[in-house]
Amino acid sequence: MSNRFKNLIVPVLAVVLGMLVGTIIMLVTGYDAGAAFSALFEGAFGDIYYTGETIRQVTPYILAGLAVGFAFKTGLFNIGVEGQLIVGWLASVWVGVAFDLPKIIHLPLAVLAAAAAGALWAFIPGFLKARFRVHEVIVTIMLNYVALHLSNYLIRTVLSEKSDRTPNIHDTASLKSPFLEGLTDYSRLHWGIVIALICVFIMWFILQKTTLGYELKAVGFNQHASEYAGMNVRKNIILSMVISGAFAGLAGAMEGLGTFGYAPVRGGFTGVGFDGIAVALLGGSAPIGIVLAALLFGSLKVGALNMPLEAGVPNELVDIIIALIVFFVGASYMIRIFIERLSKKKGVK
Known part of the structure; x- marks a missing residue:
């Protein structure tokens, strides 16, 4: 059995096993699993409005993924997304609040x-990480809390007058589209999905078609081997984190310029x-795997809202x-050992 096939079948089995164990939990606790999954699907794709909301939810998931x-591809674990x-x-x-510019300038400026x-x-x-060998997991975890509380402070003291949210952005900086809203029965779907899919192509192109991508993966x-081959390891570590952070920042723009149109003070992440x-x-x-995984997670998150209403099942x-x-993916x-043993038995027969 080829490694490529194993890489495809493992996440599929993880999803199947997760759904199976989830079904068992529902049955044991007295809920109707069939009605729950039916309500889940209806809540995600039951009509055009729910489909629009699902795609909207998928958008930041793609960029965060x-x-x-x-x-991950470059050997780093960015928990600070x-x-x-x-x-x-x-x-x-x-940028959406502070400037008053034509849309053709204002929106790209806010996204950038x-x-x-x-x-x-x-x-x-x-x-x-590059200069002092400080582990990126520790630093990124701490910076999550710094980002949360610093943004809350700036919203309360700089971007608003002691309010719990900023003013709404100008229409010229908004990703919202009357066309998409009308097409999806006035869901909150916006043009951010196009940006997310462009970023999918950019990631593929960088990693598969450029010298930079080859160096990043090699590092x-x-x-040690990369350094021996003449690659600048420190530069590539920093560049990898910077590109990763740019994708994460764009995920935030999808929420700030698309879904909400403002930045709130948060009690949590x-x-x-x-x-x-x-x-x-x-x-x-x-x-491509990230797009499919984001579609699954987005549909689960949006569809879950319909489960208490239609099936009486808590969305938790x-x-x-x-x-x-996630457990089965981890x-x-x-799962790989099970697949290998199964393939060996078939080979013996």
Whole structure:
């Protein structure tokens, strides 16, 4: 059995096992699993409005997954996507509120500001990793909390008058589209999905078709061999984190310029950045895999809202199913052993 086939079948089995165990939990606790999954599907794709909401939810998941996946591909673990998303969200909204420009200038400027803010926030752990060998996981976790509380402070003291949210962005900086809203029965779908898909192509192109991508992957695979071959390991570590942070900042722009149109004071994290880790794991850090994993997670999140209404099943059960899927992805080593033993038995027969 080829490695490529194993890489495809493992996440599929993880999803199936997660759904199966989730079904067992529902049956044991007295819920109708069939009605629950039917309500879940209806809530995600039952009509054009729900489909629009699902695609809207998928959009930041794709970008958060790309951020985590790009770092994975280059040997780094960027747990700070949540913080980079928050500063990207704030930067995009600040540009959207502070300037009054034509849309053709204003919207790209706000989007680029989000990418730059996320990249700058990711530069810090990248520099510390490259220069002082400080582990990126520790730094990125701490920077998540710094981003959260710093953004809350700036919203209350700089971007608003002691309010719990910024003013709404100008229409010229908005990703919202009357055309898409009308097409999806006035869902919150916006043009951010196009940006997300362009970023999927950019990640694929960088990693597969450029010398830079080859160097980044080589450094992630073996830093000592890469250095011996003449590659600048420090530069590539920093560059990898910066590109990863730019994707995360764009995920924040999807929320600030698209879904909400403002930046709120938060009592906690958005969760999108952390879900991006699961999306990247399930998608095998491959661009197309990340899109499919984001579609699954987005449909589960949106469809879960319909479960209490239609089937009387608490939507927290979807979080359990997602956790189980992540668990089985994390336990992919056991799944691979099972597949190998099964293929060996078939070979013997």
